[in-house]
Amino acid sequence: MGKFNYNELTPLVKKVKKGDSNAFADLYSKTYQKVYFFALSLSRNEQMAQDIVQDTFLTALKSIQSLNDDKLFMAWLNKITYNTAMKSLGAVKPDSIDDESNFTEIADPKEDNDPLTASMRNDEKRQIVECIDTLPYKQRAIILLKYYEGLKDREIAEAMDIPVGTVKSRLNSAKASLKDALEKRRLNG
Amino acid sequence: MSKKEIPISEALNSAAKSVSMNKDAAFSALVGALGAAGLSTNVAFTASATAAAGSVSTGTTASTGIAIGTTAVAATAAICVIGTWSPSIQSVTYDTQLTSQDVPVNVHLQSDFGISRIYAQSSSGIRYYGDSLGNGDYTISISDNGDYELIAEANNGKTVSQSFSISSIDKEGPELTNYELSGNVLTLVYSDAKTGVDVTTAYGQTGDGTMIYPLSIDETTGTVTYTYPDTEFSVYVKDTLGNEAVHIVTKK
Numbered sequence: 053m054g055k056f057n058y059n060e061l062t063p064l065v066k067k068v069k070k071g072d073s074n075a076f077a078d079l080y081s082k083t084y085q086k087v088y089f090f091a092l093s094l095s096r097n098e099q100m101a102q103d104i105v106q107d108t109f110l111t112a113l114k115s116i117q118s119l120n121d122d123k124l125f126m127a128w129l130n131k132i133t134y135n136t137a138m139k140s141l142g143a144v145k146p147d148s149i150d151d152e153s154n155f156t157e158i159a160d161p162k163e164d165n166d167p168l169t170a171s172m173r174n175d176e177k178r179q180i181v182e183c184i185d186t187l188p189y190k191q192r193a194i195i196l197l198k199y200y201e202g203l204k205d206r207e208i209a210e211a212m213d214i215p216v217g218t219v220k221s222r223l224n225s226a227k228a229s230l231k232d233a234l235e236k237r238r239l240n241g
Numbered sequence: 242m243s244k245k246e247i248p249i250s251e252a253l254n255s256a257a258k259s260v261s262m263n264k265d266a267a268f269s270a271l272v273g274a275l276g277a278a279g280l281s282t283n284v285a286f287t288a289s290a291t292a293a294a295g296s297v298s299t300g301t302t303a304s305t306g307i308a309i310g311t312t313a314v315a316a317t318a319a320i321c322v323i324g325t326w327s328p329s330i331q332s333v334t335y336d337t338q339l340t341s342q343d344v345p346v347n348v349h350l351q352s353d354f355g356i357s358r359i360y361a362q363s364s365s366g367i368r369y370y371g372d373s374l375g376n377g378d379y380t381i382s383i384s385d386n387g388d389y390e391l392i393a394e395a396n397n398g399k400t401v402s403q404s405f406s407i408s409s410i411d412k413e414g415p416e417l418t419n420y421e422l423s424g425n426v427l428t429l430v431y432s433d434a435k436t437g438v439d440v441t442t443a444y445g446q447t448g449d450g451t452m453i454y455p456l457s458i459d460e461t462t463g464t465v466t467y468t469y470p471d472t473e474f475s476v477y478v479k480d481t482l483g484n485e486a487v488h489i490v491t492k493k
Binding site for chain 1: 247249250251252253254255256257260261262266275329331351376377
């Protein structure tokens, strides 16, 4: 199956701004599953993730005219998703989240009910995802934006409202934490 | 730990393929968003049942065959949704202070998504079309007093309307309510019901361009006197908004 490029979204965004409902339908259908996965990865709660998807697209629908660079639609949508998720998780300011302590109830998934890995085979990939799940929010979000959404550093910076330098350092920290978590898991298992 | 790179992308994409927002949830999220935006939720929806995640690198994403294959279905359903909603007028505001200029009427719609045009129609059928300012804001320039119907039309033909009235426009100069020629002194009395007469602006001019200045003015009564120049001449005066009235004085 062929690939679609994010650049394909740009003309759709332009059409949506002109009120083209067909284009909006295309945008939604091309992006809502990715938004859902990102939301689920951050919230680790299916119901909350669904609410985040709804709120994200509502915000996008209402403020599409404020998107200055149509080429950055996906980064903009990720930013909305990220901020919506942080808001849903009870964080007034996303940058105030430094650890898992505020989210004990939903940030401690058991292997059997982790919505991200429930249907994955118990192999290396599953272990990686489970270890990603143990990372602090900021590190997890940056891992997702980098390795799942495939965003460039400047796009991640835009999505998370942080400097590019912080993106790089946070990414290095996240990868180091992930390596440590995997190492511990292998030693224990 | 070896120096082998952790296959993070592969792991996440594998997880993404095992995770999908189900049909009902996708429908609910879309309808919820549209409903919260003031759009109709009376829809039928058939959504993709697949996770549309893909292996991502340098800004591109590989989409699964199912994801691409169901795009049209999702799009069609969404079009059905959008096809039933109507615009929503949130506010209509304008200045009510008297003015000699057109009145800008500010309109805010809940969303300008799908709006084809917005206009105000007078009771006599004259239409004034609005200009979009973005983010649901529009401005319509109204040039005459009267009762209007504000109408917002969507691309799907749905309309919504709201009535408003404009009575603050004054583009008329003062009215000449009385005049008298006594000897060679011409007395003119002006009035302006809305704003008052600014008799300090009064002057006259003959056909050859000769200026005739008032002998006297009375701001209280709106009275201006001239020495009649024994020829036809025009007299000018403005109201306090700057609307000028011109009258031609001829001795019979």
